[in-house]
Amino acid sequence: MIRLRGVTKAYTRGGEELVVLDRLDLDMEEGGFFALMGPSGSGKTTLLNLIGGLDHCDAGQIVVDGEDIARMNGPELAAWRAEKVGFVFQGFNLIPVLTAQENVELPLLLTNLSRRERHEHARLALELVGLDDRRGHRPSQLSGGQEQRVAIARAFVTDPKMILADEPTGDLDRKSADDVLSLLVRLNREFGKTILMVTHDAQAAERARAIVHMEKGGTLGRIERREPQPAKV
Amino acid sequence: MVPLRLVTKNLAKHKLRFALTVCSLAIAIFLLCVLRSLVVALNAGVAAASANRVIVQSKVSLFVYLPQSYGPKLDMVQGVESIVRWNWFGGYYQDPSNFFAQFATDGKELFEVYPELEIVDGSAEDFLRDRKACLVGEETALKYGKKVGDTFPIIGTIFARLDGQPWDFQIAGIYRPKKATLDSTTLFFHYEFLEKSLESGATTGPGGVGIFVLKLAPGVDPVAVMSEVDAMFENGPQVVQATTEAEFQAQFVSMVGNVPMFVSSIGGGVMLAILLAALNTMLMSAREQTRDVGVLKALGFTDGSVFGILLAQGLVLCGTGGVLGILLAKISEPGMTRMLSSMFPGYQVTGGTVMEAAGATLAIGLLSGIAPALRARGLSVINALRAVR
Numbered sequence: 005m006i007r008l009r010g011v012t013k014a015y016t017r018g019g020e021e022l023v024v025l026d027r028l029d030l031d032m033e034e035g036g037f038f039a040l041m042g043p044s045g046s047g048k049t050t051l052l053n054l055i056g057g058l059d060h061c062d063a064g065q066i067v068v069d070g071e072d073i074a075r076m077n078g079p080e081l082a083a084w085r086a087e088k089v090g091f092v093f094q095g096f097n098l099i100p101v102l103t104a105q106e107n108v109e110l111p112l113l114l115t116n117l118s119r120r121e122r123h124e125h126a127r128l129a130l131e132l133v134g135l136d137d138r139r140g141h142r143p144s145q146l147s148g149g150q151e152q153r154v155a156i157a158r159a160f161v162t163d164p165k166m167i168l169a170d171e172p173t174g175d176l177d178r179k180s181a182d183d184v185l186s187l188l189v190r191l192n193r194e195f196g197k198t199i200l201m202v203t204h205d206a207q208a209a210e211r212a213r214a215i216v217h218m219e220k221g222g223t224l225g226r227i228e229r230r231e232p233q234p235a236k237v
Numbered sequence: 238m239v240p241l242r243l244v245t246k247n248l249a250k251h252k253l254r255f256a257l258t259v260c261s262l263a264i265a266i267f268l269l270c271v272l273r274s275l276v277v278a279l280n281a282g283v284a285a286a287s288a289n290r291v292i293v294q295s296k297v298s299l300f301v302y303l304p305q306s307y308g309p310k311l312d313m314v315q316g317v318e319s320i321v322r323w324n325w326f327g328g329y330y331q332d333p334s335n336f337f338a339q340f341a342t343d344g345k346e347l348f349e350v351y352p353e354l355e356i357v358d359g360s361a362e363d364f365l366r367d368r369k370a371c372l373v374g375e376e377t378a379l380k381y382g383k384k385v386g387d388t389f390p391i392i393g394t395i396f397a398r399l400d401g402q403p404w405d406f407q408i409a410g411i412y413r414p415k416k417a418t419l420d421s422t423t424l425f426f427h428y429e430f431l432e433k434s435l436e437s438g439a440t441t442g443p444g445g446v447g448i449f450v451l452k453l454a455p456g457v458d459p460v461a462v463m464s465e466v467d468a469m470f471e472n473g474p475q476v477v478q479a480t481t482e483a484e485f486q487a488q489f490v491s492m493v494g495n496v497p498m499f500v501s502s503i504g505g506g507v508m509l510a511i512l513l514a515a516l517n518t519m520l521m522s523a524r525e526q527t528r529d530v531g532v533l534k535a536l537g538f539t540d541g542s543v544f545g546i547l548l549a550q551g552l553v554l555c556g557t558g559g560v561l562g563i564l565l566a567k568i569s570e571p572g573m574t575r576m577l578s579s580m581f582p583g584y585q586v587t588g589g590t591v592m593e594a595a596g597a598t599l600a601i602g603l604l605s606g607i608a609p610a611l612r613a614r615g616l617s618v619i620n621a622l623r624a625v626r
Contacts, residue, residue: 058535058618079539086537097532097622101246111536113240158536 005034005165005198006055011064011074013050024050026223027064030216034069034165037192037199039209042218042225048202049170051218055200056089056168057081069165086114090159090197092188094171096151098143104130104154105139111162129157133187149180156187160197167191169201173208185211244549247526255554258518262558262601263565265511266594270566271573272504273590276497278581290350291459292485293449293466296478299488302445303475311449314465316457321346322428324447328391328404330381337377339391339424341431350452354419359385359410368430370409374421378411380575385411389424396431396442418482420583450482508597515605519551523609530613531621544614551606552599559598563591 013025024047032038040048053059054066057073066074069088076084090111091097098107108126117125130136133153135146143151152172159167169188173181189211191197201212209215210230217225248255293311295301312320326339344365348354356364357375363385364370373383383389390403398404406426413421434440453462463479470477480488530543566586577584 053619056535058622082534082537082539084537085535091535093622097528097535099243099529099532101250102243106242110240110243110533114537 005036005069006030006032006200007065007067008055009065009067011051011054011061011066013047013054013059013061025054025061028224030224032198032200032214032216034198035192035196037189037211037213038201039212039215040200040202040218041204041206041209041215043220046218046220048218052168052170052200052202055166056091057085086111086162088164088166090162090164090167092152092155092159092167092169092172094174096143096148096155096175098151098154098158100143103140103142104135104146104157107143107154108157108161111158115162125161126157129161130154133157147180148176149183152176152180152184153187156184156191160191160195164197166198166200169199171202171204173203173205181205181208240546241549244546244553247522247529247546248550248554250525251522254518254521258515258554259558259561261514262511262555262598263561265507266559266562266598267565267569268507268562269504269597270563270586270590270594272500272507273593274566274573274584274586275577275581276500277587277590278577278584279496281583288459288481288483289453289455289457290482291451291453291462291466291479292482293451293477293479294447294485296476299447301475302443302447303449303477304445307470307475307477308446308449310469311451311466314451314462314469316453316462317451318454319346319349319452321350321450321452322446322448323450324428324431325395326391326393326424326426326431327395328393330389330391335381337422337424338420339426341428342425343429344425344427347425350450351419353415355413355415356410357413359408361410364409367407367409368427368433369405369407371406371424371426372410372412373408374419374423375411375413376421376575377424378408380422383408385409391424393440393442396434396440398434398440400439418486508601512601512604515551515555515601516608518554519547519605519609522550523547523613526613527616527621527624530616531618531624534616534618534621540614543616544610547610547613548603548606551604551609552602555598555602555605559595559601562598563594566594567591 008028008030011025011028012023014021014023016022024045028047028051040051042048050059054061055068057076061074064074065072071084073081073084098104099110102110105123105126108129109122112122112125115122127136127139130139133156135150135153135157138146138150138154143154146154167188172184172188176184185208188199188201192199192213199212201208203209213230215228215230217228219225293303293307295303308320308322311317321343322341324341326341328339329336348361354372356372364372371389373389378384385408387408389406389408391406392403406424431440435442435444451462451466453459459481463481466477466479526547533543533546534540570586574584
């Protein structure tokens with residue numbers, strides 16, 4: 005489902021070119037749960053941003069679900085993201101002035117659903133993450149774990165094929181982190197979503213079906229296929 | 238796709254800031270309406286001027302009197318149907334602060350030359366019958382609580398009575414002008430009354446005529462009449478200047494300085510100041526929403542959508558203030574009309590003024606929203622998501 009060939013990305017900082025990804029080749033199958041691990045500066049988040057169509061690579065090919073997104077322009081990428089990808093960020097990134105229900109409804113505004121249908125879809129998504137009773141709460145009225153669960157509901161409410169999570173448990177305590185990871189596992193197993201998760205947390209990575217190790221300099225290390233472990237609380 | 242709920246909620250996030258900005262905008266738009274209405278009131282006479290009236294005054298100044306003997310000569314000019322004398326009286330009622338316009342004029346001819354003068358109480362016949370009678374504009378009558386049959390004592394300044402007493406005019410009629418060529422604050426009395434007082438020595442003051450107003454017969458070319466009048470008195474004793482009523486009104490407005498220009502400049506300054514205030518509010522608000530812009534773009538909203546969200550915020554913010562300002566101007570209109578009746582008779586917030594205020598509101602909304610909207614549109618998702626909330 006995800007096929008990267010010769011993907012290169014470099015940034016210029018202080019007049020110097022810094023290669024973050026260096027001719028990277030990688031294949032990830034549909035329906036997988038991948039944890040991206042590696043030291044800081046190994047290009048994990050950059051890779052996630054490129055696969056999610058948030059950034060453009062300097063060279064190479066990124067084919068996701070049969071489409072080469074490296075060739076897409078801004079509006080095409082925006083439409084593609086709306087349809088194919090759900091994002092979960094470390095800092096939750098909910099819109100602070102909107103309620104949980106409104107935050108989850110936000111991506112549905114880009115669909116053809118009626119107002120009533122949007123409302124119902126968002127309600128079901130919140131129910132699935134166990135926050136049906138917090139629909140009218142604003143982010144500031146929720147705990148960190150609850151905020152991240154709302155963010156997960158927002159990520160899958162449009163039924164995308166792929167969910168990209170950048171350090172989704174980075175700001176959470178162990179219990180909340182396990183709740184969030186359990187949700188991601190459930191989305192992967194029960195709903196067949198392809199999950200790609202950047203993490204520094206070895207315990208979090210244990211919940212994935214494969215761990216992609218990145219190395220300093222933006223090259224690919226080993227890929228560890230494994231049987232996911234249940235949560236340890 | 239612009240989520241309107243997000244637009245309104247972002248504006249309402251800082252309620253005090255929103256309220257203060259809206260109040261500033263409302264006051265500015267209210268001021269714009271008032272200033273514009275003052276200009277409209279000043280120019281109302283010019284706009285409504287009659288094409289078949291010619292004003293004859295001294296070429297030196299409006300304050301230089303013309304000889305009485307000019308009247309019969311002007312009456313003989315081809316095309317002149319009627320002629321009326323006007324003399325500025327310059328008195329006041331009880332106290333100098335109670336000032337309004339009074340004119341000595343020819344009673345019968347006044348109605349012929351100014352058909353727009355409508356008697357709403359009393360009668361023209363009563364006015365013509367009594368040499369001491371006067372006509373009072375309904376605004377002045379209302380302001381001083383005067384009605385038909387009352388005496389209106391006016392203390393003369395240019396034409397002061399030697400016995401030190403006021404001029405006691407009997408109110409024979411209350412009038413309302415049907416056009417802005419006249420206002421509803423003036424008092425008209427008989428020229429003959431002034432003339433006899435001067436002749437008898439009971440009053441001091443100049444004996445000439447302020448202006449002659451000529452009413453032309455239908456189809457007569459005013460330019461030809463004006464040329465003939467100017468040529469007739471070219472060699473004096475007092476050189477005259479004949480103008481159309483519109484020119485005369487415009488000249489009268491310019492006598493108090495270029496008030497329209499002055500007032501418009503103030504209005505422009507107010508608009509510029511409020512534009513900067515609205516722009517500052519919008520830029521602050523947009524900076525706070527940088528991360529939200531990144532989230533929206535990541536979710537699939539296009540650059541155009543986020544541009545629309547920010548622009549809509551500017552429009553809603555300014556629109557709210559603008560609507561309140563216009564409403565305030567309309568609600569205060571009757572009070573302002575009464576308050577400004579002596580200086581700016583005919584003050585009213587016209588449909589044109591409302592449209593101009595709405596246009597200014599729209600312009601401020603667009604200008605204050607476009608800078609943050611362009612910034613948001615140009616932000617990359619990655620950079621926007623890195624912003625500190």
